[in-house]
Amino acid sequence: MAVAVRETSGSLADEERRRIVYDGGLLIFEKVPPMEELCAFADDLIRFTLDTRDPVMAQFEMDRDDYLARVATLQKRFREHAEARRLFVAALEWVGVDLGRTCWDRLYLRVLPSGEEYASGRAAKLGFHRDTWSSNVYSQTNWWAPIYPITAGRTLAFYPGYWSRPLKNTSGAWDLEEVRVRRRAGEPVALVPEPDERVDAASELRIAVEPGGLLCFSGAHLHAAVPNSTGLARFSVEVRTVDAGDAALNVGAPNVDGEAPRIASGWFRGVLDGTPLPEVMASGDPDDRRAEMGYGR
Numbered sequence: 001m002a003v004a005v006r007e008t009s010g011s012l013a014d015e016e017r018r019r020i021v022y023d024g025g026l027l028i029f030e031k032v033p034p035m036e037e038l039c040a041f042a043d044d045l046i047r048f049t050l051d052t053r054d055p056v057m058a059q060f061e062m063d064r065d066d067y068l069a070r071v072a073t074l075q076k077r078f079r080e081h082a083e084a085r086r087l088f089v090a091a092l093e094w095v096g097v098d099l100g101r102t103c104w105d106r107l108y109l110r111v112l113p114s115g116e117e118y119a120s121g122r123a124a125k126l127g128f129h130r131d132t133w134s135s136n137v138y139s140q141t142n143w144w145a146p147i148y149p150i151t152a153g154r155t156l157a158f159y160p161g162y163w164s165r166p167l168k169n170t171s172g173a174w175d176l177e178e179v180r181v182r183r184r185a186g187e188p189v190a191l192v193p194e195p196d197e198r199v200d201a202a203s204e205l206r207i208a209v210e211p212g213g214l215l216c217f218s219g220a221h222l223h224a225a226v227p228n229s230t231g232l233a234r235f236s237v238e239v240r241t242v243d244a245g246d247a248a249l250n251v252g253a254p255n256v257d258g259e260a261p262r263i264a265s266g267w268f269r270g271v272l273d274g275t276p277l278p279e280v281m282a283s284g285d286p287d288d289r290r291a292e293m294g295y296g297r
């Protein structure tokens, strides 16, 4: 299929955005003011926590263990910081997301250092995957944004040839609890389901968004982090959202090859009130709840 990449400098009506995403479109919202603020906020936090004047080169100023320990602290600080959350919520609202209907998981600051020595462990890149192989939620929408300028050598790659083409994968036997237990025991284990056959990368599309921009795509897209050998680290932020109304009605991207035994709707909570998605879905029409909560009046 021809996957459309659509760049927009304003907002989009939420319903239209969801329809484009469920159809496999890749949306780039450019120059989103709260994202520009979030980049500046993250830059301060990164410089302070990594104790560096040059965040994208910081890996060369200290040894690997020290760097990874600082990255772990940085990720924790970012995840728990109210300002990061406030700005990301503002960015979603600015691009047109109807927050009263929307659930999300956790804000995550991802660091992808350059070079082979970081190919395993905390800062390892994710290979080919669809997020839906693990979540099994087909209305899941991914939001991704770089903090510093990126290039085709350190960004995300998409494989739109697989939007409607199945790829053999390990989702059928994937169990998050087992992954957690094995990780705690120090065993090597794949964090997300993986392809179980060779991937045909002919349709690869590398998308380099400018800082301040926000990339929005279906969790059902086959994607991967590009192996970074650019000599500069990649810093990006991401979160996943689910529209509660669509999830309740089973509206979303097509499932072409996911076989996860469970639906992980419990990973998602209301952006505005923290209610777990299964409860939101059980409580009826999100627009009614939205009115009850006083939004949209």
Ligand SMILES: [Fe+2]
Pocket: 126, 129, 130, 131, 223
């Ligand atoms: Fe992903």
